[in-house]
Amino acid sequence: MADTLIDATTPRQARPDARAPELSWRESTTGYLFLAPWLIGFFGLTLGPALVSLYLSFTDYDLLSNPRWVGAANYVRIATSDPKFSAAMRVTFLYVALAVPLKLAFALLVAMMLNRGLRGLPLYRAIFYLPSLIGASVAVSVLWRQLFAGDGLLNQALKLVGIHGPSWISNPDTALYTLVALSVWQFGSPMIIFLAGLRQIPKDVYEAAEIDGASRNQQFWRITLPLLTPVVFFNVVVQTIDAFKAFTPAFIISGGTGGPIDSTLFYTLYLYQEAFAYFRMGYASALAWVLVVIIAAFTALSFLSSRYWVHYDG
Amino acid sequence: MVDLATSDESPPPRDRSGRALIYHVVLCLASIAMLYPLLWMLASSFKPDSDIFGNTSLWPHNFSLAAYWRGWSGLQVTFGKFFLNSLVVSLCSVVGNVMSCSLAAYAFARLKFRGQKFWFALMLGTLMLPYHVTLIPQYILFLNLDWVDTFLPLIVPKFLAVDAFFIFLLVQFFRSIPRELDEAAMIDGCGPWRIYWIVILPLSVPALATAAVFTFIWTWDDFFGPLIYLNDMNSYTVQLGLRSFVDSTGKSDWSALFAMSTLTLLPLFVFFLLFQRLLIDGIATTGLKG
Numbered sequence: 001m002a003d004t005l006i007d008a009t010t011p012r013q014a015r016p017d018a019r020a021p022e023l024s025w026r027e028s029t030t031g032y033l034f035l036a037p038w039l040i041g042f043f044g045l046t047l048g049p050a051l052v053s054l055y056l057s058f059t060d061y062d063l064l065s066n067p068r069w070v071g072a073a074n075y076v077r078i079a080t081s082d083p084k085f086s087a088a089m090r091v092t093f094l095y096v097a098l099a100v101p102l103k104l105a106f107a108l109l110v111a112m113m114l115n116r117g118l119r120g121l122p123l124y125r126a127i128f129y130l131p132s133l134i135g136a137s138v139a140v141s142v143l144w145r146q147l148f149a150g151d152g153l154l155n156q157a158l159k160l161v162g163i164h165g166p167s168w169i170s171n172p173d174t175a176l177y178t179l180v181a182l183s184v185w186q187f188g189s190p191m192i193i194f195l196a197g198l199r200q201i202p203k204d205v206y207e208a209a210e211i212d213g214a215s216r217n218q219q220f221w222r223i224t225l226p227l228l229t230p231v232v233f234f235n236v237v238v239q240t241i242d243a244f245k246a247f248t249p250a251f252i253i254s255g256g257t258g259g260p261i262d263s264t265l266f267y268t269l270y271l272y273q274e275a276f277a278y279f280r281m282g283y284a285s286a287l288a289w290v291l292v293v294i295i296a297a298f299t300a301l302s303f304l305s306s307r308y309w310v311h312y313d314g
Numbered sequence: 315m316v317d318l319a320t321s322d323e324s325p326p327p328r329d330r331s332g333r334a335l336i337y338h339v340v341l342c343l344a345s346i347a348m349l350y351p352l353l354w355m356l357a358s359s360f361k362p363d364s365d366i367f368g369n370t371s372l373w374p375h376n377f378s379l380a381a382y383w384r385g386w387s388g389l390q391v392t393f394g395k396f397f398l399n400s401l402v403v404s405l406c407s408v409v410g411n412v413m414s415c416s417l418a419a420y421a422f423a424r425l426k427f428r429g430q431k432f433w434f435a436l437m438l439g440t441l442m443l444p445y446h447v448t449l450i451p452q453y454i455l456f457l458n459l460d461w462v463d464t465f466l467p468l469i470v471p472k473f474l475a476v477d478a479f480f481i482f483l484l485v486q487f488f489r490s491i492p493r494e495l496d497e498a499a500m501i502d503g504c505g506p507w508r509i510y511w512i513v514i515l516p517l518s519v520p521a522l523a524t525a526a527v528f529t530f531i532w533t534w535d536d537f538f539g540p541l542i543y544l545n546d547m548n549s550y551t552v553q554l555g556l557r558s559f560v561d562s563t564g565k566s567d568w569s570a571l572f573a574m575s576t577l578t579l580l581p582l583f584v585f586f587l588l589f590q591r592l593l594i595d596g597i598a599t600t601g602l603k604g
Contacts, residue, residue: 030506031427038418038437038481041474046440049451056450063454110344113337120338126590127345130352133593134582136535138553139575142560143355146568153354185348189597196598245444248537252557271446276542281450288446295444 057286062279074286085287087262088270091176095266096243099183104235107187111194112224125192132188141182141252145169148178169253172263179264182249190235197231198224229310237302241295247272267291359573382577385570388559391547393574396555400534403468403551407533408526410472411480415525416518418475419484420510424496440478453542467543468536472529480525483600487521488514524596527589534581552578 032039057074059067078085110128114121134140147153150167158165168174201224209219225232250258250266258265258273271291275284357372359381386393421427422434456467475481491514499509515522537553544550550558556578563571586593 027425028427031421031425031430034417034421034425034506034510035427035433036417037414037473038475039433041414041471041476042436042440044455045452045471045474045476046443046448049448049455050443052451052454053447053449063457110341113341116334116337118334118337118341124341124345125594126586127348129590129594130586131348133531133586134535134579136532136537137579137582138537138556138560139355139578142556142571142575143351145560146571147351147354153351185351192594192597241444245446251537251541252560255561268446272538275450275453281454285447285450288444288449292444292447296442299442 053285053288056282057289059282061281063281064279067282070282074283075290077283078286078290084262084265084270088258088265088267091258091263091265092244092267095176095180095183095246096240098177099180099243100236100239102180102184103187103239104190104232106184107191107235108194108228108232110187111191111198112220114191114195115198125195128191129188132186135182135186136248138248138252141249144178144182144249145253170260172259172261175254175260175263179246179249179253183243183246190239193235194228194231197228201227226311230312233302233306233310237299240298240302244268244291244295244298355572356576359569359576361569381567381569381573384567385559385574385577388563388567388570388574389547389555391550391555393552393555393577395548396550396552397577399465399549400551400553403465403540404530404533406465406469407472408529410469411475411477411529412522412526414473414475415477415480416484416515416522417510418481419488420506420514422481423485423488424509424514425506437478437481441482449542456543462543463546463549464543465549468533468539472533477529480529483525484518484521486600487518491517520592523589524592527585527592528596531582531585 056067058069058071060070061067114124118124131140148168149155150165150170152168154168155165166174168178205223205227206219209223214222245268246266247268250264250269251272254260254264254269256269256273258269267287268291271284271287274280274287353372360377360379362376362378362380418437422430422437452467452471456462459466461467461470495513495517496509499513504512535553536551537557540551540554541557544554547555547558556574559571559574
C-alpha cells in the first residue's frame with residue numbers, strides 16, 4: 001500500500017554495534033552475487049531496452065533494414081497528423097474516465113456494506129473477488145463477447161421483457177461500454193483493499209460522532225471518506241495505470257482490429273498493431289514513450305494534488 | 315468450499331438491526347448478478363447449441379459432454395498440447411520468479427554492500443515503468459537470439475527478476491524476520507548463503523507462496539507475451555489456443571467455445587479454492603492487483 005511503499009524506501013537504521021562503517025570487499029561481493037540475476041535483468045532487459053527504444057523512437061525501423069534516423073518526425077506525426085492516434089487517445093481516455101470511477105465506486109459501496117459485520121462476509125468477499133482473479137483470461141473476454149452478442153445472454157434476457165436489443169459488440173456506439181462493464185465487473189481487488197482500509201478506522205470515532213448526533217450520511221462524508229483517502233488515492237493510481245495498459249479484452253472482443261470503426265482501439269492495441277502487424281518499430285517505440293509520458297504525468301499530478309485531498313494520520 | 319465459512323479476523327460488531335437483512339438481500343442479488351455470466355458459460359458448455367439460444371434456463375436438460383470432445387480437438391493441435399505448454403511456461407516462471415526475486419530481496423533486506431540504496435531506488439523505479447518501452451527492443455533481442463517460437467522469451471526474464479514487484483514484496487517480508495535468528499546462525503558459523511537457505515527461506519513460506527501463486531496465475535493468464543513470441547501452433551499456450559479457436563469456430567459452435575473457455579479457467583478456480591485466503595491477504599496487505 002502507499003504508506004508501506006514509503007516505509008520501504010527508507011531502510012532501517014543500521015545498528016551502531018552491528019558492523020564497522022567501512023564495508024569489506026568480501027561483503028560487497030556477496031551482496032552483488034545475490035543481486036546478480038536482478039542486475040543482469042535490469043541492464044539487459046530493462047535499462048538497455050528502454051534506452052534502445054528511446055533511440056528507435058527517433059528512427060524508421062522495419063526489422064529488415066537498419067534503423068534510419070528521422071529526428072523528431074515520429075513525434076511530430078503523432079502530435080499533428082495521425083487520426084488513428086487521436087482515435088486511440090479518445091477511446092483510451094473515455095475508457096479510463098468511465099471504468100476507473102465506476103469500478104472504485106462499486107468497490108467502495110460493496111466494501112462498506114460488507115464492513116457492517118454481516119454474517120457470511122468471507123463468502124461474499126470470495127464471490128466478489130472471483131471475477132478479478134480470472135478477469136485477465138482470454139476465456140473471460142470470450143464470454144463477454146458472447147454475453148453482449150446479438151443473440152447473447154443480455155439480449156435473450158431483454159427479449160423476455162419485450163425489448164429487442166442491438167448487437168452491442170458490433171455497434172460502434174456501444175462496443176466500448178461493454179469493455180467498461182467488463183472492467184467494472186472486476187471490482188473485487190480494489191474492494192478488498194478498501195475493506196482492509198475500513199477495518200483500520202477506529203470504532204470510537206464513530207461512537208463519538210453518534211453521540212454528537214451525526215447522521216449516517218454525515219458520518220460517511222465527514223469520517224469514513226476522509227480517513228479512507230490514502231486508500232482511495234492508492235486505488236485510483238493503480239487502477240488508472242492499469243486501465244491505460246488494458247489490452248486483452250479489446251483485442252479479443254474486436255478480433256484484434258480495435259473495431260468497429262476504431263471504437264475499441266485501445267492505445268496498447270494500436271501500439272501492438274503498429275509494431276507487430278505493420279512492423280513500424282520506430283513509430284511504435286515513439287508511441288510507447290508517449291504512453292510513458294502520459295502515465296508519468298498522471299502519476300505526478302495525482303501525487304501533487306494528493307496534498308490537497310489525501311489525509312495522512314487524520 | 316474450503317475455508318469460506320471461517321474467518322480469524324475480528325469482524326466489527328454485528329449489526330442486529332433490520333438493516334442487516336436488507337444488506338443481505340442486496341448482496342445476494344449482487345452475487346448472483348456477478349456469477350451469472352460464469353454459470354451461463356458453464357451450463358452452456360453442456361448444452362447443444364440449439365438449447366443455448368432456445369431457452370434461458372441454466373440447467374442443461376440434454377446434458378452432454380460432446381462440446382468438450384469437439385473443442386478439445388477442434389484445431390490441428392489438441393488442447394492437451396496447449397495445456398502442457400501453459401503448464402511448462404507457468405511452472406518454470408514460478409521457479410524463476412521465486413528464486414531470482416528472493417535472492418535479490420535477501421540482498422536488499424539483509425546484506426550490506428556499496429551502492430545498496432542506489433540499486434534499491436532503481437528497483438523501485440522499474441515498478442513504475444510500463445513494459446511497453448522495453449517491449450520492442452526485447453523483441454528484437456530475442457529475435458536475434460533465435461528465441462522466437464520457443465518458451466525462452468517468456469521464461470528467461472523471470473529468472474532475471476524482471477517482475478520487481480515480487481522483490482519488493484519479499485523485501486518487506488524478510489525485514490519482518492527477527493535479525494537475532496541471522497545472528498544466532500552466524501555464531502554457529504553460517505555464511506550468508508546458508509542463512510538465506512536455512513533461516514530466511516523456510517521462515518518466508520507464506521510470502522514465497524503468495525509470490526508463487528500470483529506468478530502462476532498471471533503467467534497462465536498472460537496473452538500478450540505468447541501472442542508476440544509464439545507463432546507456431548505447436549508452441550501455443552492455452553490463451554493463444556483459445557483465441558485461435560474463437561477465430562476458427564467464430565459464431566458457429568458456442569458450446570465448444572464455452573467448453574474450452576471453462577477448461578482454461580479451471581486451474582484458476584482450483585487455485586481460488588485452495589489459496590483463497592493467501593490471495594486475499596496478499597491483496598489486502600500489499601496492494602497486489604488481483
